[in-house]
Amino acid sequence: MNAKQDKTTLRVGLAQIAPVWLRRDATIDKVITWMDRAASDGCDLVAFGEALVPGYPFWVERTDGAKFESSLQKSLYAHYVREAVRIEAGDLDSVRRTARDRKIAVYLGVIERATNRGGHSLYCSMVYIDQQGDIGSVHRKLMPTHEERLVWAIGDGNGLRTHRLGAFTLGGLNCWENWLPLPRAALYAQGEDLHVAIWPGNVRNTEDITRFMALEGRSFAVSVCGLMREQDIDSSLPHADVLLASADTTMANGGSCVASPCGGWLLEPLVGEESLGIVDVDHGSVLEERHSLDVVGHYSRPDVTRLVVNRKRQTTAEFSD
Numbered sequence: 001m002n003a004k005q006d007k008t009t010l011r012v013g014l015a016q017i018a019p020v021w022l023r024r025d026a027t028i029d030k031v032i033t034w035m036d037r038a039a040s041d042g043c044d045l046v047a048f049g050e051a052l053v054p055g056y057p058f059w060v061e062r063t064d065g066a067k068f069e070s071s072l073q074k075s076l077y078a079h080y081v082r083e084a085v086r087i088e089a090g091d092l093d094s095v096r097r098t099a100r101d102r103k104i105a106v107y108l109g110v111i112e113r114a115t116n117r118g119g120h121s122l123y124c125s126m127v128y129i130d131q132q133g134d135i136g137s138v139h140r141k142l143m144p145t146h147e148e149r150l151v152w153a154i155g156d157g158n159g160l161r162t163h164r165l166g167a168f169t170l171g172g173l174n175c176w177e178n179w180l181p182l183p184r185a186a187l188y189a190q191g192e193d194l195h196v197a198i199w200p201g202n203v204r205n206t207e208d209i210t211r212f213m214a215l216e217g218r219s220f221a222v223s224v225c226g227l228m229r230e231q232d233i234d235s236s237l238p239h240a241d242v243l244l245a246s247a248d249t250t251m252a253n254g255g256s257c258v259a260s261p262c263g264g265w266l267l268e269p270l271v272g273e274e275s276l277g278i279v280d281v282d283h284g285s286v287l288e289e290r291h292s293l294d295v296v297g298h299y300s301r302p303d304v305t306r307l308v309v310n311r312k313r314q315t316t317a318e319f320s321d
Helices: 024-040 071-083 093-102 146-150 175-179 181-188 209-217 240-246 283-289
Strands: 009-016 045-047 105-113 122-129 135-140 163-165 168-174 194-199 220-225 227-229 250-259 265-271 275-282
Touching (some): 024 093, 105 168, 175 194, 175 209, 194 209, 265 275, 275 283
Parallel strands (some): 009 045, 045 105
Antiparallel strands (some): 009 275, 122 135, 163 168, 250 265
């Protein structure tokens, strides 16, 4: 069902799945299967984990990823680039068609091969696709975390945007940038009342911050995780022997969950298996909880503290012909 502008309830799906690791097209096919499943279960919105397409770079910390001029690291990076998502080339067109045909909005974590930055550096991006199949925003992770900086470039503020779905205003962030107070505030300032946090997957990341974000924003907070296990490493991948030898049995155990605007669990963390978590959220709960705290409304002091946000898409050259 299309989420009309005045619809006060939404059904949200949390697709906790493993990628077909380091295989873009096969992972996109899997995403579409789970979109169909969520739509068949009546979901208005479905979200997937961080970097799901084509997968999180689990090899970096396990294979001496900081070694300079390593032939192994160069080879793995080159494969990662080839399997990354080129949005302008249409790599997400099948996802967009499914969103349109099934009338379901999507938050999807991808590794983006960005044309406007030359096409050879990678960005951890969170893509929002609406129920008409249009891309509403592409948020490039502001600061990759720790070893991620060895394979991902630094993003910008262009994707710090919110989107209307029914009565709700949706926003989202990637993984550890959910810990950053100012990007959260940038979304709150745009009316966000349903926050989607996407993670590569580990309950240690989601069990505390999800409830905290819900309480701070007096919003619904949805954390969606991926899975990654030794069994998800295909023997046909480049350097599969090294990847398998360095892998843990479980590298991402999920932890998808949902908290209400009062901080209580609507869905406690799901661990250890692929699953489609489903919650129904009522916008009335947001209105009730904003009575006591609205961090950008009646409980704010813009005359004392204000935030300035640069949402210009960053590029190294601008051409005038």
